[in-house]
Amino acid sequence: MHYRFKSFSMSRSWKRLFLPILLVSLAAPITKAADGPEHTASASAATRVIHLASDARHTLSIPGAYQSRGNKVDVLVHFHGSPALVRQRCQAAGLNCVVINVTYSGLSSVYRNPFGSDRELFQKIIDEALAELRRQHGFSEQTEWGKLAVSSFSAGFGAIREILKTPSYFDRIDAIYLVDSLYCGYVGDGTGKIQEGVVHPGLMKDFLRYAQASADGEKVMIVTHCDGPTPGYASTRETADYLLEKLELQPQPVDLVVGEADRDKSELGVFRLYRTANRNGFSLYGSPGDNVADHVHHLRHMSYWLPMLPLDKQTDVDTSP
Numbered sequence: 673m674h675y676r677f678k679s680f681s682m683s684r685s686w687k688r689l690f691l692p693i694l695l696v697s698l699a700a701p702i703t704k705a706a707d708g709p710e711h712t713a714s715a716s717a718a719t720r721v722i723h724l725a726s727d728a729r730h731t732l733s734i735p736g737a738y739q740s741r742g743n744k745v746d747v748l749v750h751f752h753g754s755p756a757l758v759r760q761r762c763q764a765a766g767l768n769c770v771v772i773n774v775t776y777s778g779l780s781s782v783y784r785n786p787f788g789s790d791r792e793l794f795q796k797i798i799d800e801a802l803a804e805l806r807r808q809h810g811f812s813e814q815t816e817w818g819k820l821a822v823s824s825f826s827a828g829f830g831a832i833r834e835i836l837k838t839p840s841y842f843d844r845i846d847a848i849y850l851v852d853s854l855y856c857g858y859v860g861d862g863t864g865k866i867q868e869g870v871v872h873p874g875l876m877k878d879f880l881r882y883a884q885a886s887a888d889g890e891k892v893m894i895v896t897h898c899d900g901p902t903p904g905y906a907s908t909r910e911t912a913d914y915l916l917e918k919l920e921l922q923p924q925p926v927d928l929v930v931g932e933a934d935r936d937k938s939e940l941g942v943f944r945l946y947r948t949a950n951r952n953g954f955s956l957y958g959s960p961g962d963n964v965a966d967h968v969h970h971l972r973h974m975s976y977w978l979p980m981l982p983l984d985k986q987t988d989v990d991t992s993p
Contacts, residue, residue, distance in 0.1 A: 732801045744818035746983040752828030765978035768986040780830030787834035823849035825971045836878035847892035852970035856906040871906045871914045886953035898961040923947040943969040
């Protein structure tokens with residue numbers, strides 16, 4: 673059974689204006705936060721940022737304030753968006769984990785193609801990062817990964833969709849966080865007979881399986897969306913509605929302001945949430961924005977949702993940016 677959702681009504685001139693801007697946003701990682709030496713607010717030690725030898729676009733970062741918990745180290749693997757900004761948001765959220773960033777320039781195909789053609793690529797990246805971590809001061813040869821979470825912003829979902837097709841990865845990943853990132857083709861995509869508004873169930877299959885496992889309390893999945901239309905393919909609002917339909921979850925209206933309490937809100941800005949849905953480990957949040965700035969707000973405010981991931985948290989430190 674296919675689910676049809678009401679498509680966004682857009683004038684031809686609005687499509688010409690919005691679509692090119694959205695495509696640029698999807699393709700280009702957010703780069704305002706520059707890479708380089710970083711210092712945490714709570715420790716003088718700099719965050720260590722290591723570019724992996726196999727691909728300089730893959731980076732491993734170790735917080736300067738990292739607190740050892742023995743040989744188990746939690747890890748977040750993030751796809752798309754400024755690596756420095758993601759690291760900063762993890763710090764602001766108080767996460768006590770290392771972060772692997774995988775950031776390419778382009779649309780979802782630049783993630784889908786490499787992870788789809790090489791089913792071992794995800795394992796290679798986390799294995800290489802672990803080998804590098806074991807060589808770092810403060811970590812031993814016995815260091816192993818603890819909890820594993822993956823997240824993506826915008827086009828980065830293309831990697832996660834391919835990764836979930838491998839059963840061992842699906843089982844190994846403890847949590848998924850989709851940062852206004854879950855797009856999808858419509859039924860008929862690529863055939864010239866697109867059924868506008870009909871989300872392709874085959875492309876959503878593994879995301880739905882993970883959402884169901886989370887709703888059953890076996891995993892954790894966080895989905896955020898805005899209401900920006902994406903002509904020709906399903907928007908994050910439409911895929912969110914699809915998951916809610918399949919999970920038989922009714923969203924609840926809310927009026928929440930994200931970022932109001934942030935000390936750096938003048939730089940990050942604030943935005944509103946208008947709906948949420950929760951069941952056990954599954955949670956979904958919607959914002960009413962429909963432009964590129966609203967889309968980027970989800971990335972800039974990752975620290976609102978990151979503490980919900982089952983990753984280790986720092987204790988007795990000031991995590992303010």
